[in-house]
Amino acid sequence: MSSRDAVLAVLREAGERWVSGEELSRSLGVSRTAVWKLMEGLRAAGYQLEALPRQGYRLVGSPDAVTPAEITPGLATRSFGRQIEYRESVGSTNDLAKQLARAGAPEGLLVIADEQTAGKGRLGRAWTTPRGSALAMSLVLRPALPPVQAPRVTLVAAVAVAEAVRAVTGLPVGIKWPNDLQVAGRKVCGILTEMEAEIDRVAFVVCGMGLNVNLPRESLPEAFRSSATSLMAELGASVGRAPLVQAMLARFEEAYDELLSGRFAAVLERWRALSITLGQPVRVLSVTGEAAVEGLAVDVDEEGALLVRESASGVLRRVFAGEVTLRG
Amino acid sequence: MSSRDAVLAVLREAGERWVSGEELSRSLGVSRTAVWKLMEGLRAAGYQLEALPRQGYRLVGSPDAVTPAEITPGLATRSFGRQIEYRESVGSTNDLAKQLARAGAPEGLLVIADEQTAGKGRLGRAWTTPRGSALAMSLVLRPALPPVQAPRVTLVAAVAVAEAVRAVTGLPVGIKWPNDLQVAGRKVCGILTEMEAEIDRVAFVVCGMGLNVNLPRESLPEAFRSSATSLMAELGASVGRAPLVQAMLARFEEAYDELLSGRFAAVLERWRALSITLGQPVRVLSVTGEAAVEGLAVDVDEEGALLVRESASGVLRRVFAGEVTLRG
Numbered sequence: 001m002s003s004r005d006a007v008l009a010v011l012r013e014a015g016e017r018w019v020s021g022e023e024l025s026r027s028l029g030v031s032r033t034a035v036w037k038l039m040e041g042l043r044a045a046g047y048q049l050e051a052l053p054r055q056g057y058r059l060v061g062s063p064d065a066v067t068p069a070e071i072t073p074g075l076a077t078r079s080f081g082r083q084i085e086y087r088e089s090v091g092s093t094n095d096l097a098k099q100l101a102r103a104g105a106p107e108g109l110l111v112i113a114d115e116q117t118a119g120k121g122r123l124g125r126a127w128t129t130p131r132g133s134a135l136a137m138s139l140v141l142r143p144a145l146p147p148v149q150a151p152r153v154t155l156v157a158a159v160a161v162a163e164a165v166r167a168v169t170g171l172p173v174g175i176k177w178p179n180d181l182q183v184a185g186r187k188v189c190g191i192l193t194e195m196e197a198e199i200d201r202v203a204f205v206v207c208g209m210g211l212n213v214n215l216p217r218e219s220l221p222e223a224f225r226s227s228a229t230s231l232m233a234e235l236g237a238s239v240g241r242a243p244l245v246q247a248m249l250a251r252f253e254e255a256y257d258e259l260l261s262g263r264f265a266a267v268l269e270r271w272r273a274l275s276i277t278l279g280q281p282v283r284v285l286s287v288t289g290e291a292a293v294e295g296l297a298v299d300v301d302e303e304g305a306l307l308v309r310e311s312a313s314g315v316l317r318r319v320f321a322g323e324v325t326l327r328g
Numbered sequence: 329m330s331s332r333d334a335v336l337a338v339l340r341e342a343g344e345r346w347v348s349g350e351e352l353s354r355s356l357g358v359s360r361t362a363v364w365k366l367m368e369g370l371r372a373a374g375y376q377l378e379a380l381p382r383q384g385y386r387l388v389g390s391p392d393a394v395t396p397a398e399i400t401p402g403l404a405t406r407s408f409g410r411q412i413e414y415r416e417s418v419g420s421t422n423d424l425a426k427q428l429a430r431a432g433a434p435e436g437l438l439v440i441a442d443e444q445t446a447g448k449g450r451l452g453r454a455w456t457t458p459r460g461s462a463l464a465m466s467l468v469l470r471p472a473l474p475p476v477q478a479p480r481v482t483l484v485a486a487v488a489v490a491e492a493v494r495a496v497t498g499l500p501v502g503i504k505w506p507n508d509l510q511v512a513g514r515k516v517c518g519i520l521t522e523m524e525a526e527i528d529r530v531a532f533v534v535c536g537m538g539l540n541v542n543l544p545r546e547s548l549p550e551a552f553r554s555s556a557t558s559l560m561a562e563l564g565a566s567v568g569r570a571p572l573v574q575a576m577l578a579r580f581e582e583a584y585d586e587l588l589s590g591r592f593a594a595v596l597e598r599w600r601a602l603s604i605t606l607g608q609p610v611r612v613l614s615v616t617g618e619a620a621v622e623g624l625a626v627d628v629d630e631e632g633a634l635l636v637r638e639s640a641s642g643v644l645r646r647v648f649a650g651e652v653t654l655r656g
Contacts, residue, residue, distance in 0.1 A: 146648035147523070148476050148631055154527045178528060193527040195475070198520065199482045199632070200506060200649030303476055304527070320474035321528030 003028060005069045007038050008047075011059040012073060020056035064214070066112050066135065070242035079108030080139060080253040081245070087111075089131070091118040094192055094208040097138035101204040102196070105140050108253075112137040112245070119210060121190050130219070133230075135211040135241055139252070142204050143260060147197040150205055151304030154179050154193045156259050157207050159270045160252035161189055165211075168247050171234055174276035177297070177306050177324055181211075182276060186229035188212050209248065214238045264302065271300065277324060284308060284322040293317050297324075331356060333397045335366050336375070339387040340401060348384035392542070394440050394463065398570035407436030408467060408581040409573070415439075417459070419446040422520055422536040425466035429532040430524070433468050436581075440465040440573070447538060449518050458547070461558075463539040463569055467580070470532050471588060475525040478533055479632030480595075482507050482521040484587050485535050487598045488580035489517055493539075496575050499562055502604035505625070505634050505652055509539075510604060514557035516540050537576065542566045592630065599628065605652060612636060612650040621645050625652075 001009070006028050011019060024035045039049060039057060046063025062070060068084040075081055083106065090096055090113040097111040116129035116136040129136040141153060155178075162173045162181050171183050181189035192208040212220075212230035220228055231239045255267050272278060277297045284293045284306065295310040295317070305318040329337070334356050339347060352363045367385065371377060374391025390398060396412045403409055411434065418424055418441040425439040444457035444464040457464040471481060483506075490501045490509050499511050509517035520536040540548075540558035548556055559567045583595050600606060605625045612621045612634065623638040623645070633646040 147478065147525075148633075148648055150475065151527050194525065194531075195527070196522070196524050197475075198522050199479050203522075305476075320476055 003030065003034070003038055004041060004045075007035075007042065008059070008069050009073070011049075011057065014058070016058070018052065018055040018058055023056065064132070064238070064241050066114060066137075066241050066245060071110075071112070071245050074243065074246045076246070076250050077108075077253045079106075080249040080256075081108065081110040083109045085109065085111045087113040089113060089115040089117060090136075092116060092120050092208075093136050093138040094120060094194055094206050097140050097206040097208070098194065098196070098204075101140045101206060107140060107142040109140040110137060110249070111140075116210075120192060120208075121210070129210060130215065133212075133214040133219075133232075135209065135213055135244065137245065138206050138208040139249075140204060140206055141256070143202055143256075145202050146200050147195065147202055148303060150193070150195050150197070150202055151178075152259055152264055152302070153205050153207060153256070154191060155271050155300070155304055156255045156264075156267055157191050157193065157209065157252060159267055159274060160255045161191065161209055161211070161248050162274045163270070164244065164247035164251045165189070165231070167251075168244050169231055169235055169239055171231065173274070175271060175274045176326075177275065177277040177300060178304060178321075183229055183231075183234045187227060188229055188231060188234070211244070213241055213244065268300070268302065275300070277306070277326070281311075281327045282306075282308060283325045283327055284319050285325070286319070286322050293319055293322070294327075331358065331362070331366055332369060332373075333400075335363070335370065336387070336397050337401070339377075339385065342386070344386070346380065346383040346386055351384065392460070392566070392569050394442060394465075394569050394573060399438075399440070399573050402571065402574045404574070404578045405436075405581045407434075408577040408584075409436065409438040411437045413437060413439045415441040417441060417443040417445060418464075420444060420448050420536075421464050421466040422448060422522060422534050425468050425534040425536070426522065426524070426532075429468045429534060435468060435470040437468040438465060438577070439468075444538070448520060448536075449538070457538060458543065461540075461542040461547075463537065463541055463572065465573065466534050466536040467577075468532060468534055469584070471530055471584075473530050474528050475523065475530055476631060478521070478523050478525070478530055479506075480587055480592055480630065481533050481535060481584070482519060483599050483628070483632055484583045484592075484595050485519050485521065485537065485580060487595055487602060488583045489519065489537055489539070489576050490602045491598070492572065492575035492579045493517070493559070495579075496572050497559055497563055497567055499559065501602070503599060503602045504654075505603065505605040505628060506632060506649075511557055511559075511562045515555060516557055516559060516562070535580075539572070541569055541572065596628070596630065603628070605634070605654070609639075609655045610634075610636060611653045611655055612647050613653075614647070614650050621647055621650075622655075 021035050025032050048061030050058040050060050067086050093111045093113050113136050115131035119129050158175045158179050165173045173181050176182050179191040180187050189211040195205045196203040214232045215230040217233040258267050280297050282297045293308050295308045298309050299307045305320050308317045349363050353360050376389030378386040378388050395414050421439045421441050441464050443459035447457050486503045486507050493501045501509050504510050507519040508515050517539040523533045524531040542560045543558040545561040586595050608625050610625045621636050623636045626637050627635045633648050636645045
């Protein structure tokens with residue numbers, strides 16, 4: 001733990017109680033001057049501190065940061081996010097997570113950044129994460145699954161993030177196959193899962209989650225205003241990012257445990273309940289060169305494929321990859 | 329092309345005809361002294377040259393090398409092996425191929441080494457490739473397939489290598505599921521396929537092939553003499569490595585084209601014909617933590633899974649990953 005995180009821990013522990021400079025100096029094992037400098041650093045980072053002569057310090061407000069200092073204290077997980085690689089700014093959290101995974105990073109490592117300058121969406125698309133108002137995070141997983149079952153991780157992630165956002169904000173978040181989260185028909189979150197694998201076993205999976213949190217509607221690029229939104233735009237109020245991260249990690253770990261202990265069917269049932277695609281007439285543009293499929297989206301199967309009953313032929317088609325348009 | 333490769337090309341083109349030093353000097357645009365040095369270099373690399381005053385040079389023998397100079401001239405492919413990354417010695421051709429693929433290497437790039445010092449087999453096992461007597465090669469592929477269909481590439485590779493080795497040597501090579509090639513019950517070749525992928529599209533596949541070619545039986549580690557063999561040990565004669573590589577690449581490209589143009593079923597039919605696993609009582613040890621499966625291997629499906637009819641229950645099980653023991 002850094003000295004700054006240690007000061008924060010002491011102040012949080014104290015709650016309403018004043019903590020004297022002397023007490024801080026003693027418990028951290030640093031000089032009074034060092035304590036004073038740490039306090040200035042905290043203020044500069046957006047923490048609100050009260051200070052009174054002869055009384056000491058009190059923490060009265062925290063910035064909306066996604067630093068380990070903000071995430072770790074309220075984290076109720078066993079391994080997800082127990083190790084955090086935080087960056088103020090990063091090209092792509094997925095790329096950094098893949099690098100760390102190749103170098104041996106353990107399951108549960110969270111890469112999180114306040115700003116992402118070269119974020120990636122599915123199919124190589126760009127995904128912007130402006131500083132301070134969105135979530136860009138990637139989790140390293142090492143599931144003992146054959147690659148053919150790896151898409152289950154994406155389904156699990158979509159369920160977990162949707163449920164977490166619903167729990168924290170009350171917004172009616174739905175899942176658009178395969179892995180977009182929408183509110184009222186507009187995208188609020190994208191999930192990009194990547195893996196490295198031998199043909200019969202996964203080496204690692206990196207699950208990247210990008211969430212528009214506190215972007216005002218007018219700050220969304222005009223081209224996306226009809227198709228994208230943010231939690232704040234829908235809610236009319238800002239949302240603390242660290243509590244969101246904590247809720248997402250807790251739900252994700254719980255659903256992932258279900259997957260690995262053979263209870264994936266129950267998670268899939270929750271996916272179906274959250275889906276806005278099933279039961280709808282859809283058109284799916286293939287990303288692997290096959291012809292577009294038009295018909296009724298009837299189900300998703302255990303390998304993450306969308307089952308579409310073709311209108312023209314009545315044939316049931318399994319779609320592994322593609323871009324869905326709802327035709328309502 | 330290096331100057332050495334250029335000299336070789338001229339000498340090969342000439343065949344039985346003598347090529348004068350002056351002619352070589354002119355066609356390569358180098359000095360007579362440089363020609364002489366190139367000839368010395370070729371001799372040092374194992375090429376047999378005849379030289380006669382006033383006549384010139386004639387190539388009468390080539391070393392059993394796997395350099396581009398040996399592979400390229402007889403190569404009948406469109407893209408497989410058209411670009412070659414050759415190393416005298418390398419840790420693992422798969423690791424180098426993955427690095428190059430991440431950096432943008434095109435489909436068909438062949439990484440090949442005369443010696444592999446840290447070769448990998450399936451399931452993280454070591455695979456030794458002694459200098460000069462084996463094949464260690466990896467091919468970069470970029471199939472437009474969802475990851476769920478990537479195992480098809482392994483099946484295609486196994487069929488291609490088995491057919492190529494049969495064509496070149498006449499040995500009755502068979503495929504042991506998922507991807508070992510055997511002669512008379514002993515392993516002669518292993519295939520290690522790795523991939524990087526988004527959850528719904530493959531970024532690249534690296535297909536590594538390790539083949540025991542000219543290892544005398546007594547040079548095989550004693551622990552493996554009952555389970556492994558080499559082409560030379562079975563054939564009683566050495567086999568040229570470059571012609572083998574050429575045949576493997578040609579068959580692989582042809583079968584890969586079939587896969588990508590929707591004719592995978594035909595390749596799978598050839599896999600079944602070459603299989604030594606189907607129709608046998610087997611025991612499959614899982615590599616992903618599930619219980620062992622015992623029963624009759626009845627088929628392989630389009631996702632590369634082995635279908636085993638369990639003796640105890642009569643239930644048909646799909647096995648994606650595992651270690652098969654034939655129980656005959």
